[in-house]
Amino acid sequence: MNKRLLLSLFAALCISLSLSAAPAPFYQWQSLATGRFMCSANNPGEGWVRHSGPYNNAGCRDY
Template structure:
């Protein structure tokens, strides 16, 4: 596809393509995967991971937003005088 100067109608695909390219970053939002504790069905051992370690494991906690099954850190903002 080339977007050289031409009549309005043939330029429409170029304009739509440019619009999609400019708006795509606003529509796509990426975030890190949450962490979970997983419990072994064999011996009850717990492991912290973002995805299941495999068959024989069940999810044993709700999602943690911090890395490594740690709660998100609280940030205190102290106003300066």
């Protein structure tokens, strides 16, 4: 039982190390109603158009 547990933990560790998640790209969105801008990784909905991007930070700034 102990050997099986260690083997399954080792397999889980190997699988988890192989998984990688990339950060979501951020875009600058412009409101069609007011003309204001916002930075978001998700589409804010109707009434917004993508203005610029993608950026790698939530401030929509180039570094």
